[in-house]
Each structure stands twice: as structure tokens, then as C-alpha cells.
Amino acid sequence: MRSQYEYLAVLFACLLVTAPLEWLGHGVYRRAPDVARAVLPVLAVLVVWDVVAIVRGHWSFHEESTTGVVLGGVLPVEEVLFFVAIPLCALLTYETVRRMLRDG
Known part of the structure; x- marks a missing residue:
């Protein structure tokens, strides 16, 4: 049985x-500025990559495992949080x- 908070729970546990x-x-x-310089460029690339993969049908998410909050109508918020x-x-x-x- 999946929970809509499963993905968030795994991220929180990590x-x-x-x-x-x-x-x-x-x-x-x-060292927040250093962390931002390390994480944000990668975040930007991976978000674009995921959106393209989702739109093309190469990648998807189990709706039962996510909260349903979707950014830009495509990307589950949990995926963006994963990249951080x-x-x-x-x-x-x-x-x-x-x-x-x-x-x-």
C-alpha cells in the first residue's frame, strides 16, 4: 500500500x-552561499532534463506516491526537493x- 507522502518521507529520512x-x-x-553555488546549477539542469523526459513520456511518477503538487503542470514538487x-x-x-x- 502506497502513501501519497512516501516520496517525501524518504527524502526526510535521508x-x-x-x-x-x-x-x-x-x-x-x-555555508549557504557555497551550498547554493554547488546545488542550484545542478538543480536547474536536472529540472529541465526531468521535464523534457516527462513530456516525451520517457519518465513518470506514481501518483499514489506523491502529494499531487505539480510544478508547471508537469514536475512533482517531490522531484525538485529530491534534487536539493x-x-x-x-x-x-x-x-x-x-x-x-x-x-x-
């Missing part, structure tokens, strides 16, 4: 699991590993 890394790493969330949340999780993980390797 952010929740990696949140403690903020204090173990280099303070990714405290997962890179944030990756940056948190990367910065933590980098700091741990540096500090020994």
Missing part, C-alpha cells in the same frame, strides 16, 4: 540520517569524511 554530520563535518548548512535534499546529504557526507581523513 536528511534526518545525515543531519548529525553537520556537527561532525565542516558545517555545510552554515540528496545533494545536501552528499555534501554533508563528503565534508564529514574529508574532515575525518584530514584530522586522522
